[in-house]
Amino acid sequence: ARELGRLGHAVKLIAPQLVKPYVSRNKNDGRDAEGLCEAASRPRMRYVPVKTTEQQAALMLLGVREQLVARRTQLSNTIRGYAAEFGLTEAKGLDKLAAFLAAIRQDEGVPALARELFAMLARQYEQVQVELKAIEAKLLAWHRADTTSRRLAQVPGIGPVTAAALVMKAPDPNAFRSGRLFAAWLGLTPKDHSTAGKIRLGKITRAGDERLRQLLVVGATAVVKQAIGKQRRGSRWLLNLLERKTPKQAAVALANKMARIAWKLMTTGQSYDAARIDAQVGAAG
Incomplete structure (x- = not known):
């Protein structure tokens, strides 16, 4: 992609998982090319920036x-x-x-x-x-x-490795209209099995980058362990959630929220302020 760019071409990269739905069953080079063209024609297709x-x-x-x-x-x-x-x-x-x-x-x-x-x-x-x-x-x-990585590490549950991974591996956060869509890209939203007006949500989709999702869930699990310990350290939102959900379910929900907060910090350039950012994330999704 870098070489094609140097030759004067406008290069757009598409993540393989976004092309897969457009490729026919019997895989070959021709059908792969057809699937790429079909995916690229979609108005809402998200592209991966070419890395230096x-x-x-x-x-x-x-x-x-x-x-x-x-x-x-x-x-x-x-x-x-x-x-x-x-x-x-x-x-x-x-x-x-x-x-x-x-x-x-x-x-x-x-x-x-x-x-x-x-x-x-x-x-x-x-x-x-x-x-x-x-x-x-x-x-x-x-x-x-890296200033963005340092700001991300201010979020409880996000350490230096997770912060650096988000900066290095995540697509351009401005390509997502909301933090909810960013969390969905990471596979941290439930599968929708709704039909006939009945809303049925299943397990998380596990789409997107598996390693980023794992890092966020591991970090969230550490925060949940502190919340269920003797000192009950955690936000009011998390403590209330643990009264209704299992620790594992709460960790996944917290990882989803952490992803939305990370999107907010990356798109606005703000530093983490628990009360302000949590309120904005809760309102905007």
């Missing part, structure tokens, strides 16, 4: 971090699985794994070959931890240098 090389490099930070987190989880599960074969168990939690591996190295009841292999896995795990720490430092530096 700097933006593409920033996106790599998120991608590499996700791969390292997945590798760390895989190694942790592998170590615990093999240890269980020798009757060795440890409480869950990455913070306990290093001490667990050190104990295995000193356990004479474990065969020497197994201890060597555990030591090899430990070295791999430590290397992943070092690389992950370096990547997260770069991501934090990027977050601190």
Whole structure:
């Protein structure tokens, strides 16, 4: 797209999931092209802006971090699985794994070959931890240098990683007429099964970017845990919601609200003010 733009063409990118409804069953290049033309002809079609090389490099930070987190989880599960074969168990939690591996190295009841292999896995795990720490430092530096990302991180439940991901991965927020439509793009709105005048709402659609949705739900879950704890820390809206809904349902509803607040901050340039922004989001949707 960047190369075509340099050649003087007006380039418009469409997200694959928005083209899929217009493609016939039997997939081939011709039908794909036909589906693209049909999708592009729609007056309300939303386009993805062409990323600069700097933006593409920033996106790599998120991608590499996700791969390292997945590798760390895989190694942790592998170590615990093999240890269980020798009757060795440890409480869950990455913070306990290093001490667990050190104990295995000193356990004479474990065969020497197994201890060597555990030591090899430990070295791999430590290397992943070092690389992950370096990547997260770069991501934090990027977050601190971006004004929009810093403003998004003011929202409860949105940390530096989620804020940076919203700035890097979300489409142009001005392409959405409301925060409700932005939340719908993220797949945080319920499926509509209404018929014959009867409104029936189901589970969330799970459309849009899966990773962004996961980050928002994880952040919302952390806020909900504080609200149901002993100190009952949370907004009046959330505490009232928890009286009617399960914590999981409340977390998804809060993630939806966080997405709408994020849209508001990105489109207006405002800083987060709980009372003012919550009122505006509630009124405008």
